[in-house]
Amino acid sequence: MDEWTGSGGTAPLTSYTEAVDWINGLIPFGIRPGLERIERLMEKLGQPQRKLKFIHVAGTNGKGSTCAFLTSVLIRSGYSVGTFTSPYITKFTNRFQYNGTDIPEDVLTELANKLRPLVEEIAQSELGSPTMFEVATALAILYYAEVCYPDVVVWETGLGGRLDVTNIVTPIVSIITNVGHDHTDVLGDTLEEIAGEKAGIIKPGVPAVSCVSQPEAIAVLKAKAAACKSTLYLAGEDFSYGSAVVSGGLQTFTFKGPFRSLELGIAMKGEHQLSNSAGAMMALEVLRQYMAFMLEDEDVLEGFRSTFWAGRLEEVSTSPRIVLDGAHNPEGAESLAKSLPQFYKYDKLNLLMGMLANKHHESYFKHILPIVDTLILTEPDFRKKMDAEDLQAIAERLREKYAKENLVIKVEHDWGQALQLLQSITAEQDLAVVSGTLYLISDVRSTLLRQPNSEKGW
Numbered sequence: 001m002d003e004w005t006g007s008g009g010t011a012p013l014t015s016y017t018e019a020v021d022w023i024n025g026l027i028p029f030g031i032r033p034g035l036e037r038i039e040r041l042m043e044k045l046g047q048p049q050r051k052l053k054f055i056h057v058a059g060t061n062g063k064g065s066t067c068a069f070l071t072s073v074l075i076r077s078g079y080s081v082g083t084f085t086s087p088y089i090t091k092f093t094n095r096f097q098y099n100g101t102d103i104p105e106d107v108l109t110e111l112a113n114k115l116r117p118l119v120e121e122i123a124q125s126e127l128g129s130p131t132m133f134e135v136a137t138a139l140a141i142l143y144y145a146e147v148c149y150p151d152v153v154v155w156e157t158g159l160g161g162r163l164d165v166t167n168i169v170t171p172i173v174s175i176i177t178n179v180g181h182d183h184t185d186v187l188g189d190t191l192e193e194i195a196g197e198k199a200g201i202i203k204p205g206v207p208a209v210s211c212v213s214q215p216e217a218i219a220v221l222k223a224k225a226a227a228c229k230s231t232l233y234l235a236g237e238d239f240s241y242g243s244a245v246v247s248g249g250l251q252t253f254t255f256k257g258p259f260r261s262l263e264l265g266i267a268m269k270g271e272h273q274l275s276n277s278a279g280a281m282m283a284l285e286v287l288r289q290y291m292a293f294m295l296e297d298e299d300v301l302e303g304f305r306s307t308f309w310a311g312r313l314e315e316v317s318t319s320p321r322i323v324l325d326g327a328h329n330p331e332g333a334e335s336l337a338k339s340l341p342q343f344y345k346y347d348k349l350n351l352l353m354g355m356l357a358n359k360h361h362e363s364y365f366k367h368i369l370p371i372v373d374t375l376i377l378t379e380p381d382f383r384k385k386m387d388a389e390d391l392q393a394i395a396e397r398l399r400e401k402y403a404k405e406n407l408v409i410k411v412e413h414d415w416g417q418a419l420q421l422l423q424s425i426t427a428e429q430d431l432a433v434v435s436g437t438l439y440l441i442s443d444v445r446s447t448l449l450r451q452p453n454s455e456k457g458w
Helices: 016-024 036-045 063-076 105-123 132-148 191-201 215-227 272-290 297-305 330-343 361-371 388-402 415-425 438-448
Strands: 054-058 081-084 096-098 152-156 173-176 208-210 232-234 245-247 250-256 261-266 314-318 321-325 349-354 374-379 408-414 431-436
Touching: 016 105, 016 132, 036 105, 036 132, 054 063, 054 191, 063 081, 063 152, 063 272, 063 297, 081 132, 096 132, 105 132, 173 191, 173 272, 191 215, 208 215, 208 272, 215 232, 250 272, 261 272, 261 297, 272 297, 314 438, 321 330, 321 438, 330 361, 330 431, 349 361, 349 415, 349 438, 361 388, 374 388, 374 415, 388 408, 408 415, 415 431, 415 438, 431 438
Parallel strands: 054 152, 054 173, 081 152, 173 208, 208 232, 321 431, 349 374, 349 431, 374 408
Antiparallel strands: 081 096, 245 250, 250 261, 314 321
16 A cells, blocks of 8 residues: 655654544544545545445444344354444444454554545535544445455444445445434434435345334335335344243244244344344345355354354443443333343342433333332443433433332442442342443443453444
8 A cells, every 4th residue: 555645744644543533533523414525535545345245234223233243154154254333342443343353553544544635635625524434434445445355344334324424335235123213313203214214225126134123114114125126124024033042141043034944042132132133144144045155054053152242231240240231222221121131130220321412311211210229320431421410300200100119319420430339239139230322331341341441432
């Protein structure tokens, strides 16, 4: 790759830290839905995305887990796999993985230097500066198309689908995990509007898989697939999955697809993971059946069994028992409330949570309050955090109708102090849960697992 010697007198980025600081320095440009800036970038780079095969994954919840299942099975089956996901839990490089390993820091720095003059050029144009996520997406495409050449790229949307930067690609299969209330400030208030945005990743002639369950959202997906002449494989109609038997740390269930049935076992906890893994399995079946992917049964089964994704019903401490789960919207809260009693026995449930200010917190609490004994409200270390007192006001308002009789609510603004409080009140027979935004999960996880170099971000 050509060494870039600076544009307009700007010295090249000389270290990984400088490169990440430059990319994160674009955060103030915000989330600006639209593809014009990424299209201009790709044009200047010679359309590198056209060299790659993508599996495009959108949805309100379960995108990360679905990407993890796909990555695990494909690697196990002998394919080289790029995986682009967000937000990251421990380090900026987590977003750009090749065969389960982060991009090397020096490669990220080199690619950032290749992008920087182009980004500055576009910033001077009528389009304005590309955003942090646009630059990260371009960097991922360069990494996969010009450095490591994976057989397939598992490609997670950032937000929505239709106008999401990742929609610059034409995939070999699209997956829409589910539709729920999240980012309504950008995507719209109704399920139909949100489904319309997610359905934007369905491309002409490209098969699509979805586990969406609400009739009004299904109607939107079907209409889009029909308009694109794309085959839509829908959970409950074209494929199905039975309820799971839990034993030996595995959830085992039967996947029934249009081509065959298979008994799958997954170590990921939670009823929602049945849906995520079944959607991933259906997409793999499409690749096997129509695109000549060689996927042997034993590799597929082992790939599902060994899938892990940080911060999703993840037990990070045994004394006291602490489980982390990034449920940050109503649907995530509902899954969490159902899953905890299924997988854990406990006397009292103590829950620590912190949120960003743009979420549907009221609906979240309606699912959580009935199962919690002590609720500790805190604030994530992030610019868009929700004030803990505002969360408390919502919880108190809903207390009478939804909460357990003796629910204790505590406020501790400092998340570190809040975590210490959670640890101190959780007895041997109790269970502690940390939930809410992944920015909080990321900090708590790095503290409990003693990972001092942890970074975090969108």
